[in-house]
Amino acid sequence: MASSVGVEGAPEDKSVLHVVVVGFHHKKGCQIEYAYPPLLEGQPPDSHDLPDEWKYLPFLALPDGAHNFEEDFIYFHLPGRGGSKKTVYGVSCYRQIDAKDLINREADMTRETVQKSVCVLSHLPLFGLIKAKLELCTVAYFGERDFSKVTILKELHDNLSGLLCSDLIDGPQVFIGLSARDLVLRFKHKLLVIFKLLLLERRVLFYSSPVGRLSTTLLSLLSLFPGVIQQGLSESVSHKIGTQISTELILSDFGIDTEEYLEVQLSAVSGSTPEVEKMEVEEAENELKALSSSENGLTPRSSDGENVGDTGGMIESDVTPKSSPILSPSPFPTDEFGFPLAVFTKFGFPLAIFTKGSVCHPYLALQHHELLQDVNIRSFLVGATNILFKQRRHLTDVIVDIEEDKIEIYDAELRKQLHLHTADLRFADFLVKHVVEERDDIFLDGTGWEGGDEWVRSQFCLYLLSLLSTTENGAQETNYHDFNAQFVEAYKTTHNYRLWKATLHDGIDAMHTGHPFMGQYSAADIKLRLSHVMQNTERGKRLGTAVAKTGQAVNSAVQQTGKAVGGALNQAKSAMSNWWANLNQDWKAPEGE
Incomplete structure (x- = not known):
């Protein structure tokens, strides 16, 4: 296949490449269940086979920990195919449904709930715009309660192909769903630290859950850099394939002996020196x-x-x-x-x-x-x-x-x-x-x-x-x-x-x-x-904690002192009242006589 073709049978200027359904099989794990058009030329739409470049697609479209959420979405990147360096942008929406509610329940659906994701692969980084359309389609697809009805998926592909064009990335549509304002509210002054960090090209890992918030945060952060979302990610997953530190690296290197793990021990990291x-x-x-x-x-x-x-x-x-x-x-x-x-x-x-x-x-x-x-x-x-x-x-x-x-x-x-x-x-x-x-009216006044x-x-x-x-x-x-x-x-x-x-x-x-x-x-x-x-700083935090504890101790002491003094005054007042009452009785007795 010529290098000018990023995906087999699909030129690089094609806006929408595939609409894909990924499901979780209780024995095989995440796997492709349907793709339109087929991912591999000559294969049927329901083929489980994957291009070598996209071998991680099932684990991206239905990410780790997805079973913990009723529904969510994810943005991800894939490498180009056929020697292309152009990034393929993925948007996936996944949901769960009770197996008993399905009209057409397949024999291998042995669990109480069924989870699947609907994914769109595109050459355009219009993440939020694609997500808005994809969410509606995913709800409708699950609403059929019969996953063999794929007409709506074909319609989604055709609709997006007619809607998405390269001109849209030069307009405000490219930032739909990527809120820079939310970044400021979340990170406050630390946002500038992260901004400068990315300029230095270091090895940076963002950690969070659920995955929708995570991927949105990263792309929103990149939207602060002029032109990066529009043009700066086109080679963001392209790199020379060569010798790695460990060619036999397996999941056991992460301490995983089985698919499930009970406990992870994390060593403490000092926040400062x-x-x-x-x-x-x-x-x-x-x-x-x-x-x-x-x-x-x-x-x-x-x-x-x-x-x-x-x-x-x-x-x-x-x-x-x-x-x-x-x-x-x-x-x-x-x-x-x-x-x-x-x-x-x-x-x-x-x-x-x-x-x-x-x-x-x-x-x-x-x-x-x-x-x-x-x-x-x-x-x-x-x-x-x-x-x-x-x-x-x-x-x-x-x-x-x-x-x-x-x-x-x-x-x-x-x-x-x-x-x-x-x-x-x-x-x-x-x-x-x-x-x-x-x-007031932040988007309406001058x-x-x-x-x-x-x-x-x-x-x-x-x-x-x-x-x-x-x-x-x-x-x-x-x-x-x-x-x-x-x-x-x-x-x-x-x-x-x-x-x-x-x-x-x-x-x-x-x-x-x-x-x-x-x-x-x-x-x-x-x-x-x-x-x-x-x-x-640790020293500043310790000082602040000490001041806070001292303040609490002082307040407590003042309150206790106030109670003690107040109690003494009440006792004195009570004694004085009793003495005065007795004195009145002593004066009244002679008069009665």
């Missing part, structure tokens, strides 16, 4: 001194390192950066949602983050775990729902636990590179305030787009442009400090930056050089810094 904690505390002290100096007419430079993590709340005081914050819409032409139109050609977007051995899988099946050990994979961004992936932490640089809202960074140098400087903290706090702030999904993406676009402009035009390295000089130097060694640097970009010269929130320290910065230290 004494060296980093000491540096963070010293930075807080230095910033306080810098504020005093600035009050005497001196303009301090931003400190070199900041802590990674949340602030534990928004800062009440307004931030007053030297330069104007990114409050207004983008300074270059935008579409109706405020997203820049010319960024692809003028600024060199999308950045080539997922190319040349850097892969992205919104969900990685446990059966595909050997990918993490492939020596040809230099970096990855993958999502997983199985806790066993977390156990193999030596294969990753960072694990982001969405459920626990925790970022575990195992490389001390990487921790320093991801420290947020004061200007970064201002930017993150600015985002959080505008997203959390309640507004400025209501502020705090919305496209507004958040525009802010990250401008942040990235400022960073690139600073590296390109910032002759003085002092301009790097607001972005963290260690981060900038590390970023300049990445593949995506070197590729961007090798090409001239006309628009970058017109962009602002320096951090958009650069400026003198203020009292709000000190409050922000102290909040960071208290919330995100």
